[in-house]
Amino acid sequence: MYVAVKGGETAIANAHAWLDEARRGDPSVPELTTDQVAEQLTLAVDRAMSEGSLYDPGLGALAVKQARGDGIEAAFLLRAYRTTLPRFAASLPVDTGAMAVRRRVSATYKDLPGGQVLGPTFDYTHRLLDFALAAEGYAPARSEEAEPGEDAAFPRVTGLLAGEGLMAPEVASDEEPADVTRTPTTYPATRALRLQRLARGDEGFLLGMAYSTQRGYGNSHPFVGELRQGSVAVTIVPEELGFEIEIGEIEVTECEMVNQFKGSRSEPPQFTRGYGLTFGRLERRAMSMALVDRALRAEELGEDATAPAQDEEFVLNHSDNIEATGFLEHLKLPHYVDFQSELESVRAMRAQVEAERAAPQAFKEAAE
């Protein structure tokens, strides 16, 4: 006899218990601590913080651990936590010009004031599995590269170009930007809103979109004007004090892409900028963001906007991986009521087709 499937509380509780067990893995292997995650899986934590829009390496590490290393799930945990937090203040814009730089490269000049600082990068590593890492007691060699001094100055490449009048100026605005986490985006969106959405967008999606612009889907001729990574101070102005106080430092990566612009009737030929800024040390992410930002400026700069990466509504509405994965994964939920209605509908349509085949003449007459 048929028994209805009961997906009751016990089943859910059991599934959760099993998940906990699976997360822990073999209990004879020592458990991972969140400190270890925060210190040794930094880029996974950085990505969870970026897509989760919450800067807290400790919580990021917890999220990565709880999510069993799944980046989107980790970002989701941070977002869901973030929405419950009270807001004490809005910080002032961070000054990336005053960044304590750990890494800074420019592809446009061989050398420049402040110099090229390679910093800790994968760039010139040979991608050979390092079996020494699998052994216990591994101690890394001491780094010989000197850290830039505290007072080292790193003038921006885009500033150097601007000094020559070759860089299109950005329009400064004191207008309070809308908050994408609180207001639904309507289109066309402002650049401030676009950058917010891109900053928390899925890295894979941004990368794919950026890559498409390099392959001719959207005409861009990008150069990495500058990529810089390091820590910046976060400051607020508490209402009761009325002056700035520093509340901490965050690690960020900033990318300014320099793109040629042929000029228009009102503007002379010059360079324009695509901008990327992300929490942590996520260069690929900052670069992708900068390329997509530049692609989305097509209309503003009077260029043809025909490629997917230049389509603002398309890009922004599909960049959020928490939204995307939710809607995709919800297909796992029961849909049998709708499927039943499809079954009835397809059966009815087939019956009609079969009846027509069996007696075409009668149908023809009826139709006439």
Added chain:
Amino acid sequence: MTGLLPGFADPVVDAQSTFRAVLEAMARPGRVQRLPAPPAPPAPLSPAAGAVLLALADGETPLWLDAGADASEWARFHAGCPVAADAGGAEFVLAVGTPPALSALEAGTDEDPHRSATLILQVAALEEGTGWRLTGPGIEHEHRLHVTGAPDGFLAQWAANRALSPRGVDVILCAGDRVAALPRGTSIKEG
């Protein structure tokens, strides 16, 4: 100002029950709802008008009101809403006297008809069963609503407002501890 009067006794539960009454009122135009736990706001605000204000207005909703300094101070303190100098720029317009003309309030746009003002209109009394004849969404056949103290010429203004539909101003009528509502799509005929 003689000391600030309190707002809701239980801000969470009272805001919810007030909202539900207003929702029910908006969904069934002309039906009168009694608020279970309204605050005692400073005169001349009625408990109902005070409750609606606290339940719906906050720092994100510019408010225009004509109820005097005590009421303004009370609204600012408990709801935290910015006070608009011009009723045309307000999301909530609270009138205890003759209200601004409906046509002077924000009516929304064709694409954003929800961006319209809500007029919280304090009147002397609200009774079901007699008076105006209301029809439209939310009403099965006809609702009767007797409004004591409606502003002069209100029905003519209302007809013009209704003609804007789906744009238009929505009205929440308040008297004592009672509320009734007139969403923009409601048609009103003299009783």
Added chain:
Amino acid sequence: MSGYNFAYLDEGTKRMIRRALLKAVAVPGFQVPFGSREMPLPYGWGTGGIQVTAAVIGPDDTLKVIDQGADDTTNAVSIRRFFARVAPGLRTTESTAEATVIQTRHRIPETPLREGQVMVYQVPQPEPLFRLEPRRAETRRLHALADYGLMQVKLYEDIARHGRVASSYDHPVMVGDRYLMSPSPIPSFDNPKMHMSPALQLFGAGRERRLYAVPPYTAVRSLDFEDHPFVPLRANGRCTLCGSGESYLDEVVTDDRGGRMFVCSDTDYCGTRQARMKEAAE
């Protein structure tokens, strides 16, 4: 769950949703954008419905949650448990008649709704035109102009090709003769229940950040043509458990040789009928 506000959402968020709901009721069928929050459940799991319910319910309410018509499906159980945890005092029920707020995914109960009840629909895609015009900037304009020619053409093509309208669920409706609206993915069988319903119907789409409403006693017309009137479909059969020949049925496959049976999708309706039959027999 101490540390969280009643019904999880903070009061500011509730007020924002409540204001949007009042405007939604005042403009029946119009999709009101709202500042949907990230919920502790994934998008697609009913975050819009949950936010609407959280903004509406109070400790005096009795909440029923169904998915596919059933109170005991996993997600319905999970959402009901969520509210039981975060809304102290709230009663939950499986009975349609007892409920004051009913959150649903994909069904409208068989038991007729009454005044004083609030239906909350979980909506995956609030834009009825999205398959025909994916740009929301454009569909917004079409709604403003009440230009629904695209949909008329689509339905007409269905008829020309299949002899009937091919949408079997989420069949678009006109609300109050003004706005084209998605009834959410309910089977077209349920569409007529929306028309002139005594209950207030609220719709929440969390991921798409829209909510909308149908006030009680409001005309809700399923799109059709005079010569091809809308026909709600159900499986041609009776419920094996309660014998109902009127309710919407789920088809259950019983073996791999084509064996199947039908049971009510609405578990409360079916259970009540079975209990009555048992009483009558005794």
